[in-house]
Amino acid sequence: MSLHQKSKFRIVVVFGIFIGLLFLLSNMLQSVVFFVASPAWKIGEIFSGYSVILHSKDSLLQENKRLKEQITFLQAESSIHNNADNDSSKASVVVRPPQSLYGTLIVRIKDIPVEKGDYVLVGSNIMIGMVDDVSFGFAKVILFSLPGYTQNFVVQRSGIPLVVEGRGSGNMRARLPYGADIEVHDVVVDPLSSRIIAEVIDVSEEDTDTFMNVLLKTPVNILELQDVYIRAQESLKI
Template sequence: MLAVTFIVLAIILVDIWSGGLARSYARTGAVFVGYGAQLTLGWISSARFFSSRRVLLAENETLRAALYTLEERSALLLALQEENAALRSTLSLPERERGITAPVVSSFRASPYSTFLIGAGEDTGVANGNFVLSGSSFVIGVVTDSASRSALVTAIFAYENTVHALVSDVSIVVEGRGGGNARAEAPRSAKISPGDVVTAPEYGGRPIGVVGEVVVESGDAAQTLFIRLPVNLASLRFVYVVK
């Protein structure tokens, strides 16, 4: 206790002797000490912030990678389901038609000539002139060139290709316009409506399209029929070749 009292008295005497300079230096030192403490706390806070940010960025990358994986698996599952449905629809045709199911191995969209390749050929009995059907039994093309394991199919509605057909018991000549579309003319008096099915006797009376629109111009003796295949040719995966 006497030692503490002696130290306090000594500090007071030094401060009196220095004219208050000791207190001034003490205050300045305290300020620097406080400032240094603030800087240290600031550095610690900054370090914690950047550390937390790095952790969050890493977690975001992990979650993003997981999301991409889930999206990929979901897309794959959907593609397999669609392929399975397409295959089931074509596999049901042998009950009514004699032929073979074949995969589409080239994109119809990529061909400027309304053609596509199938993965079946002469080795499996495919020959020029064979009809090619969709899963819904619509004629979509004809084999025009066959090799041992593949064949070239020309779409029935290839540009300027003509087919003699029937719609609502009316004979028409269908002219292909490409892309699964065609047009024809019928007598103005014929009762033809959108949705009517167009069939072709030269293809065994099978359907080749449906009427999408009927246009009758004032004063014309004929009505114009716009016909389309109810099949998305660009998405075909399997077809059925009738032998």
């Protein structure tokens, strides 16, 4: 083995050991990464409010209209569900798809106790995912619409159970036997909490297939989420 080959081999070995160490310490490193990222996201949150100054007049008017609608919606919702949200914790979304390749949400939880497995809601009635990890005031959220993520839910009207698979960006898919009682605009809910998961937007049947393809969509736009509520699993059970 020549000197050049030896040094090359050494570099590969050192690099391999370094990568191995990264994998071994990945749990600890995750906390470190969140520790480093959290101040940056906090600063980003502050600046995101001021970025609207740089926009054109038309976009400002549109933003104003959108915010007015949001206020009306939130006022209506808070008057209906005033008591329901006592134990919920509001969290602001700092990372949403398409920023993350994996389609996860990162939310800022602001000193409120949040645990892995807690449910993430929009308003008080729409459930969009579960908390996967909590670090330094931020929580990583698995969305039900995450590509490849499967969960069991039921159709509210007929009570049919179905396995829903995420397709990304708030879209989901399910397969049901031919002739099952499901229609477009049916609502799919979580069987334990009766919270809304998605709405059926298409039911397609093929002559050669004994199953129907059901397409579902979350009632909220995941790409424009601003605030969510995080609630413990137990508090949502009926």
